[in-house]
Amino acid sequence: RKEVEQDxxxxxxxxxxxxxxxxxxxxxxxxxFFWYRQDCRKEPKLLMSVYSSGNEDGRxxxxxxxxxxxxxxxxxxxxxxxxxxxxxxxxxxxGNKLTFGGGTRVLVKP
Amino acid sequence: xxxxxxxxxxxxxxxxQEVTLRCKPISGHxxxxxxRQTMMRGLELLIYFNNNVPIDDSGMPEDxxxxxxxxxxxxxxxxxxxxxxxSAVYFCASSLSSGVTxxxxxxxxxRLTVL
Numbered sequence: 001r002k003e004v005e006q007d008x009x010x011x012x013x014x015x016x017x018x019x020x021x022x023x024x025x026x027x028x029x030x031x032x033f034f035w036y037r038q039d040c041r042k043e044p045k046l047l048m049s050v051y052s053s054g055n056e057d058g059r060x061x062x063x064x065x066x067x068x069x070x071x072x073x074x075x076x077x078x079x080x081x082x083x084x085x086x087x088x089x090x091x092x093x094x095g096n097k098l099t100f101g102g103g104t105r106v107l108v109k110p
Numbered sequence: 111x112x113x114x115x116x117x118x119x120x121x122x123x124x125x126x127q128e129v130t131l132r133c134k135p136i137s138g139h140x141x142x143x144x145x146r147q148t149m150m151r152g153l154e155l156l157i158y159f160n161n162n163v164p165i166d167d168s169g170m171p172e173d174x175x176x177x178x179x180x181x182x183x184x185x186x187x188x189x190x191x192x193x194x195x196x197s198a199v200y201f202c203a204s205s206l207s208s209g210v211t212x213x214x215x216x217x218x219x220x221r222l223t224v225l
Contacts, residue, residue: 034213043201043216044153087153096141096207097166098214102152 001026004090004101013078013108020074021104023088032091033064033071037084038103044087047073078108112136116202116217124225128190131220134183135204143214144177144187145201153201159185160207192224 006023013019025033033050048055050062050071061074075082088101115134123129135142143158157167159179167177174193179185189196199221203214 036214043218044214045216046213096160096205097155097158098143099155100145100153 002102003027003099004088006088006101006104008102009105009107011104011106013075013082013106015078015080015108015110017078018074018076019078019106020072021086021106022070022072023101023104024068024070025088025090026069027090027092028066028069029093030090031093033062034089034091034098035060035062035071035073036087036089036100038087039084044100047086075106078106080108080110082106083108114202114204114215114217116200116220118220119218120221120223122223122225123192125193126191127224128188129192129196129222129224131187131200131202131222133185133187133202133217135185135202136215137183139204139206139215140182141205141207142179142185143203143205144185145203145216146198147201147219148198156187189222192222194224197222197224 004025035047036044037047038044048057050064054063059076063072085103085105087103090099117132140161144156145153147153156169157177162179177187199219201216201219203216205214
């Protein structure tokens with residue numbers, strides 16, 4: 001089983017709609033969680049951290065469920081510019097090792 | 111401010127040749143990571159350094175791969191001899207290990223094609 005697993009998609013989303021997707025992790029001792037965004041042929045960039053109580057950043061909402069070992073990302077009022085691959089990232093309990101999921105591709109269409 | 115700088119951006123080489131990828135992390139960052147990205151396997155951590163010391167190299171595929179960090183501002187990833195299955199985008203990233211956000215700053219990547 002992979003350490004971090006994501007539905008690869010693509011999620012085809014009409015502009016203005018809401019889309020949500022999850023990521024599961026295998027190590028229950030994982031310490032920190034993040035969502036990164038990667039545009040086509042570009043490097044990944046941090047989108048947002050994921051806090052235990054859940055957190056919002058504008059149209060983006062991240063949730064953590066430690067009991068079921070998954071995190072989620074919800075995008076409201078999708079924009080064409082939200083089209084990208086969203087990478088789930090988990091930091092190990094020890095050290096500074098960050099493990100990336102395979103990514104979920106989101107395509108927002110007019 | 112300069113971000114993570116990688117070179118070369120693109121490299122095309124023939125099987126059996128030596129490949130050296132270079133990385134300059136962001137000044138002041140004390141953790142450096144080498145990742146490899148392919149369509150099939152996604153982003154894989156190859157090795158990471160804290161304060162120039164290799165901490166975890168369990169992701170290095172085999173002995174053909176080696177990485178060094180002789181000082182805080184420079185790292186290399188070497189493949190010798192290269193094989194077609196090494197074709198991928200190799201990313202270098204840096205961070206502050208003590209940073210609360212855990213944000214990794216990636217370079218633009220080195221796209222390697224081995225023929």
